[in-house]
Amino acid sequence: xxxxxxxxxxxYQWEVxxxxxxxxxxxxYADEGLLLDMDDKVSEQVANVASLPGIVKASFAMPDAHWGxxxxxxxxxxxxxxxxxxxxxxxxxxxxxxxxxxxxxGLDINRVQPIKRLLxxxxxxxxxxxxxxxxxxxxxxxxxxxxxxxxxxxAVEQGYGRAEDLERIEEHGSMAGADPGxxxxxxxxxxxxxxxxLGSGNHYLEVQHVTAVYDAAVAQGFGLAVGDVVVSIHCGxxxxxxxxxxxxxxxxxxxxxxxxxxxxxxxxxxxxxxxEVGQRYLHAMRAAINCALANRQILTxxxxxxxxxxxxxxxxxxxxxxxxxxCKVEEHKLDGGRRKLYVHRxxxxxAFPPGHPELPHALYSTGQPVLIGGSMGTASxxxxxxxxxxxxxxxxACHGAGRSxxxxxxxxxxxxxxxxDELAGRGILxxxxxxxxxxxxxxxxxxxxxxxxxxxxxxxxARKVVRLEPLVCIKG
Amino acid sequence: xxxxxFAHGAxxxxxxxxxxxxxxxxxxxxxxxxxxxxxEGIDARESVQIRCEAPDAEVLFTDxxxxxxxxxxxxxxxxxxxxxxxxxxxxxxTAWGEALDRERHHPTVEVKAATxxxxxxTQRDDGSWIAQCVVDV
Numbered sequence: 001x002x003x004x005x006x007x008x009x010x011x012y013q014w015e016v017x018x019x020x021x022x023x024x025x026x027x028x029y030a031d032e033g034l035l036l037d038m039d040d041k042v043s044e045q046v047a048n049v050a051s052l053p054g055i056v057k058a059s060f061a062m063p064d065a066h067w068g069x070x071x072x073x074x075x076x077x078x079x080x081x082x083x084x085x086x087x088x089x090x091x092x093x094x095x096x097x098x099x100x101x102x103x104x105x106g107l108d109i110n111r112v113q114p115i116k117r118l119l120x121x122x123x124x125x126x127x128x129x130x131x132x133x134x135x136x137x138x139x140x141x142x143x144x145x146x147x148x149x150x151x152x153x154x155a156v157e158q159g160y161g162r163a164e165d166l167e168r169i170e171e172h173g174s175m176a177g178a179d180p181g182x183x184x185x186x187x188x189x190x191x192x193x194x195x196x197x198l199g200s201g202n203h204y205l206e207v208q209h210v211t212a213v214y215d216a217a218v219a220q221g222f223g224l225a226v227g228d229v230v231v232s233i234h235c236g237x238x239x240x241x242x243x244x245x246x247x248x249x250x251x252x253x254x255x256x257x258x259x260x261x262x263x264x265x266x267x268x269x270x271x272x273x274x275x276e277v278g279q280r281y282l283h284a285m286r287a288a289i290n291c292a293l294a295n296r297q298i299l300t301x302x303x304x305x306x307x308x309x310x311x312x313x314x315x316x317x318x319x320x321x322x323x324x325x326x327c328k329v330e331e332h333k334l335d336g337g338r339r340k341l342y343v344h345r346x347x348x349x350x351a352f353p354p355g356h357p358e359l360p361h362a363l364y365s366t367g368q369p370v371l372i373g374g375s376m377g378t379a380s381x382x383x384x385x386x387x388x389x390x391x392x393x394x395x396x397a398c399h400g401a402g403r404s405x406x407x408x409x410x411x412x413x414x415x416x417x418x419x420x421d422e423l424a425g426r427g428i429l430x431x432x433x434x435x436x437x438x439x440x441x442x443x444x445x446x447x448x449x450x451x452x453x454x455x456x457x458x459x460x461x462a463r464k465v466v467r468l469e470p471l472v473c474i475k476g
Numbered sequence: 477x478x479x480x481x482f483a484h485g486a487x488x489x490x491x492x493x494x495x496x497x498x499x500x501x502x503x504x505x506x507x508x509x510x511x512x513x514x515x516e517g518i519d520a521r522e523s524v525q526i527r528c529e530a531p532d533a534e535v536l537f538t539d540x541x542x543x544x545x546x547x548x549x550x551x552x553x554x555x556x557x558x559x560x561x562x563x564x565x566x567x568x569x570t571a572w573g574e575a576l577d578r579e580r581h582h583p584t585v586e587v588k589a590a591t592x593x594x595x596x597x598t599q600r601d602d603g604s605w606i607a608q609c610v611v612d613v
Contacts (some may be wrong), residue, residue: 039485041485067484068486069592073485090592093612094589094591094612095588095612130578131512131576131583131585131586132552132576132578186546190549199586200583200584200586200613201585201586201588201613239549242588246538246542246590249591249592250535250538250539253535253592265592267591269592402486403485406484406488407487407585407613408488409483433578434583434584434585436584437584440584440585
């Protein structure tokens with residue numbers, strides 16, 4: 001996009017001036033290079049979101065923003081229920097509560113290098129990945145409802161993980177206000193064989209090591225030092241979330257058309273927070289958040305089993321678990337007062353500052369870990385939430401690299417075998433059921449995650465803490 | 477070309493082109509399968525009946541693709557042949573295929589949902605029909 005189209009608020013903030021139907025301005029966080037590379041659709045979608053009823057302050061785009069569905073991916077917007085604010089199924093997306101969790105292994109790179117191959121094979125055998133894989137957990141109707149109400153807390157009660165994991169998950173592992181009764185039978189049916197599965201596409205499990213520390217004090221607070229080996233898991237609410245997203249998008253789009261609301265884009269489909277469908281969606285969407293949290297908790301359990309199989313006595317502890325695609329009720333300062341707002345983050349990460357009451361005691365002084373996944377074979381980062389990000393952007397930051405090339409183009413440009421061999425040459429082991437899937441996810445098909453993270457850091461949305469590089473990647 | 481894929485930033489678009497509305501829906505369904513794995517090698521051994529109803533042709537199109545995604549997901553099936561009949565935004569269809577075999581079919585990616593992005597169902601000037609949208613993978 002041409003920077004001349006925007007008001008330059010700083011080197012890292014670009015304002016989309018309020019015009020036409022926009023109720024608030026747009027604000028894009030990026031450096032000039034990232035902005036130049038962004039699709040024109042980003043500013044169009046930022047402006048469309050700014051026109052939705054009840055939006056407050058601004059329609060935000062994070063440094064990894066790209067063309068999404070209604071909302072840009074990397075979009076953040078908060079709505080006030082007292083000002084006829086809306087909740088949008090499109091603003092949350094299809095993979096509800098897709099997110100990342102990172103586990104500390106207590107092992108260092110020198111200990112892991114010699115057993116890397118065995119670790120890769122054991123993880124690949126243990127973690128169901130790719131289309132057609134099924135989990136070992138099959139839930140009855142009663143168990144399904146308990147899982148949807150309880151999230152990771154339910155999973156821990158079933159023996160998947162430990163109670164102390166829960167305090168290092170958003171919402172302490174269990175999203176309140178979820179109603180399994182608001183979830184359709186079709187959505188539950190789709191989830192029956194998918195608990196504890198990674199999925200496909202850009203979902204992965206990576207063994208990584210810390211290669212740089214940018215903030216020693218915070219890194220120490222997170223328990224991270226150069227050479228430490230960690231595991232990051234990226235996946236979401238699987239078929240259940242996809243089904244809920246599709247069903248409510250349809251219902252909200254048809255309802256909008258029937259009540260004469262003209263949406264700039266059907267995917268902006270939304271409903272007043274204080275409406276029957278708005279409430280029903282919130283209850284179902286929160287159940288999907290619990291599904292994603294339970295799923296990542298079961299995968300954590302499987303990862304721990306795999307590690308113990310290879311390294312006797314290995315103890316994996318949770319650093320944190322973040323979700324990218326959510327709508328959450330949060331208290332924020334606005335116009336001199338405190339307001340309860342419905343914050344949509346679509347492909348954006350919550351980034352709460354030091355001292356936030358949501359944080360567990362151990363992370364109180366550091367701020368929330370913000371886990372940013374790169375593409376396969378490139379770096380990932382851990383950042384920490386800041387007060388400035390909280391004040392300016394409802395405590396939000398970027399979520400990943402974002403694609404620079406379409407799947408079809410990547411599939412034509414690379415072969416899976418070549419990508420796997422090239423990464424193996426750099427010491428990165430890939431295990432995946434699909435060569436074409438690996439080609440479509442080739443590192444070259446993604447933007448430079450470092451540039452995205454640097455922009456978030458310089459804009460002070462979140463502060464860079466450590467850089468992670470992959471050793472093993474299990475790709476769905 | 478009766479079906480094709482088109483580029484979208486993060487995902488992929490499916491497009492069916494046909495002499496009739498029915499045929500454009502059938503062709504788009506072939507494009508949907510090709511996102512997942514090659515059509516060749518999927519035997520039409522068993523069939524599933526699908527019914528959808530919608531207020532307009534475009535919502536009907538996403539309903540059709542989402543119904544296929546649901547059937548594939550819950551029955552562990554892949555489809556390679558389709559027969560669609562649409563009357564007054566009511567669709568009845570048969571989809572033929574077989575159980576997904578990871579060794580034989582080499583699936584690349586799972587489709588999460590059909591979206592309303594680049595959604596279009598229309599008759600072109602030459603009388604042919606086109607049905608398309610982006611699918612989230």
